[in-house]
Amino acid sequence: MVAALPLTLTGATLRRQGKTLIGPVDLTLGRIGVTVVIGPNGSGKTSLLRMMHGLQRTADGHVGWSVADAIARERQAYVFQRPIALRRSVLANLMFPLRLRGASRAQAEARARAIADRFDLTAMLAQPAPSLSGGEMQRLALARALITEPEILFADEPCAALDGRATRQIEALLAGTAAAGTRLVMATHDMGQARRLASDVIFLLHGRIHETGPAKTFFAAPATPEAEAFLNGDIVE
Amino acid sequence: MGDLLAGLTEAFRMIVTLDAELIEITLRSLRVTLTALAISCLVGLPLGGWLAVRRFRLRRAVIATMNALIGLPPVVVGLVVYLFLSRSGPLGVLGLLFTPTAMIVAQIIIITPLVASIAYQAMRDLWSDYHDLLISMNATRGQRIVTLLIDARRALLTAALAGFGRAIGEVGAIMIVGGNIDGATRVLTTAIALETGRGDFALALGLGIILIALALIVSWGSHWAMRTERQGTW
Numbered sequence: 307m308v309a310a311l312p313l314t315l316t317g318a319t320l321r322r323q324g325k326t327l328i329g330p331v332d333l334t335l336g337r338i339g340v341t342v343v344i345g346p347n348g349s350g351k352t353s354l355l356r357m358m359h360g361l362q363r364t365a366d367g368h369v370g371w372s373v374a375d376a377i378a379r380e381r382q383a384y385v386f387q388r389p390i391a392l393r394r395s396v397l398a399n400l401m402f403p404l405r406l407r408g409a410s411r412a413q414a415e416a417r418a419r420a421i422a423d424r425f426d427l428t429a430m431l432a433q434p435a436p437s438l439s440g441g442e443m444q445r446l447a448l449a450r451a452l453i454t455e456p457e458i459l460f461a462d463e464p465c466a467a468l469d470g471r472a473t474r475q476i477e478a479l480l481a482g483t484a485a486a487g488t489r490l491v492m493a494t495h496d497m498g499q500a501r502r503l504a505s506d507v508i509f510l511l512h513g514r515i516h517e518t519g520p521a522k523t524f525f526a527a528p529a530t531p532e533a534e535a536f537l538n539g540d541i542v543e
Numbered sequence: 544m545g546d547l548l549a550g551l552t553e554a555f556r557m558i559v560t561l562d563a564e565l566i567e568i569t570l571r572s573l574r575v576t577l578t579a580l581a582i583s584c585l586v587g588l589p590l591g592g593w594l595a596v597r598r599f600r601l602r603r604a605v606i607a608t609m610n611a612l613i614g615l616p617p618v619v620v621g622l623v624v625y626l627f628l629s630r631s632g633p634l635g636v637l638g639l640l641f642t643p644t645a646m647i648v649a650q651i652i653i654i655t656p657l658v659a660s661i662a663y664q665a666m667r668d669l670w671s672d673y674h675d676l677l678i679s680m681n682a683t684r685g686q687r688i689v690t691l692l693i694d695a696r697r698a699l700l701t702a703a704l705a706g707f708g709r710a711i712g713e714v715g716a717i718m719i720v721g722g723n724i725d726g727a728t729r730v731l732t733t734a735i736a737l738e739t740g741r742g743d744f745a746l747a748l749g750l751g752i753i754l755i756a757l758a759l760i761v762s763w764g765s766h767w768a769m770r771t772e773r774q775g776t777w
């Protein structure tokens with residue numbers, strides 16, 4: 307199987323109503339690692355992830371995969387900042403992506419049960435997904451995204467509004483996923499989490515990549531005063 | 544007051560004695576309406592879903608037209624269907640005028656816009672929830688519509704019930720295209736109109752009560768079926 311990665315963004319720009327939301331962004335995402343996207347509210351983390359995933363069409367520039375776009379689409383998954391529950395049972399939610407890809411009911415159910423076990427969802431398989439708690443819903447969204455074994459997972463603040471324990475649980479699942487070879491791109495506001503998970507960092511400001519580099523150097527010695535201020539918890543304008 | 548009481552008594556008598564004519568008329572009403580409803584749902588529900596997920600240039604115009612068609616006067620629909628099916632009309636050779644099929648055709652035209660419009664509204668709202676997820680998961684257009692149809696099924700039941708209510712109680716169009724022929728195209732509503740004209744208020748009222756009871760039973764029945772299908776909150 308030819309890998310869809312690396313992903314290359316060249317001058318990629320996102321505009322809405324004449325306003326530039328993102329870019330131009332030049333960036334290459336290699337086959338392994340955990341890229342953590344950080345930046346203040348409204349800096350464009352969600353927009354950047356959505357643009358890479360192809361949910362938002364670029365106004366300028368190019369988002370290029372190493373395989374045809376149609377194939378690349380099949381190899382990606384996305385966990386939204388606000389998780390989306392299908393109005394079905396947890397089991398049916400998990401089976402859904404496989405059913406879309408033509409898996410038989412029996413096949414899909416077997417894999418759904420297996421992943422539910424890993425994600426601690428077995429007890430609530432029959433429960434309507436919209437009735438899950440926030441933490442449970444995040445686990446479901448993550449499990450549902452990973453059930454197709456994507457090459458790359460985009461996760462937009464997967465631990466927002468979760469308590470410490472639930473956050474650690476999701477982090478462990480994410481770390482496991484990355485260790486198993488899935489490329490991870492995630493946005494977060496939690497600098498502790500960024501330090502724990504990141505192999506490299508993208509620091510966004512006003513829709514542009516203000517600073518990027520390996521996590522170690524970035525956290526130890528940020529090159530720009532804005533990044534330093536942001537890491538110190540100061541307000542960055 | 545006396546007429547009302549007599550109507551109730553008459554309805555009760557007809558039901559208890561399983562009046563043969565009543566049963567025949569009721570079954571025909573149900574057959575015509577349910578057939579029309581089935582076809583309307585087959586067309587209207589996917590159409591609603593399609594309108595919910597598609598963005599095209601004339602979309603607004605189509606939706607506005609569909610909503611306007613809900614208010615189509617049944618008598619006019621009946622007249623137009625009559626002209627099409629009458630011997631000199633374009634479809635006259637089919638010989639469908641004054642048959643239950645003609646009544647079904649008229650009812651389909653009357654209720655499809657209603658079914659499609661309610662279905663569209665329900666699925667449009669659901670689509671705004673599901674949009675990103677289904678795009679992200681690379682669902683085909685057909686899969687998107689099917690997903691909406693399944694997950695909006697409760698609201699779609701409401702659409703079907705509204706269609707049923709409108710069709711079973713409709714009289715103007717089916718009177719024109721069916722002709723209210725005894726033993727062939729007489730249904731509950733046309734029978735009521737006839738008996739009222741004749742001055743047999745008790746019988747008319749009896750039929751009316753049965754008509755209302757029928758609508759209630761169908762509504763309760765389908766809600767019950769939906770609720771027991773799965774106990775959920777959505």
Ligand SMILES: Nc1ncnc2c1ncn2[C@@H]1O[C@H](COP(=O)(O)OP(=O)(O)OP(=O)(O)O)[C@@H](O)[C@H]1O
Binds near residue numbers: 347349351387
């Ligand atoms: N569809 C849109 N139309 C107009 N403006 C938009 C649209 N989507 C996003 N924006 C704007 O783009 C900017 C970046 O938004 P984005 O959601 O990417 O930020 P973010 O970094 O994810 O913020 P947060 O940390 O709050 O999640 C914001 O100012 C937002 O209002």
Ligand SMILES: [Mg+2]
Binds near residue numbers: 352353387
């Ligand atoms: Mg965001």
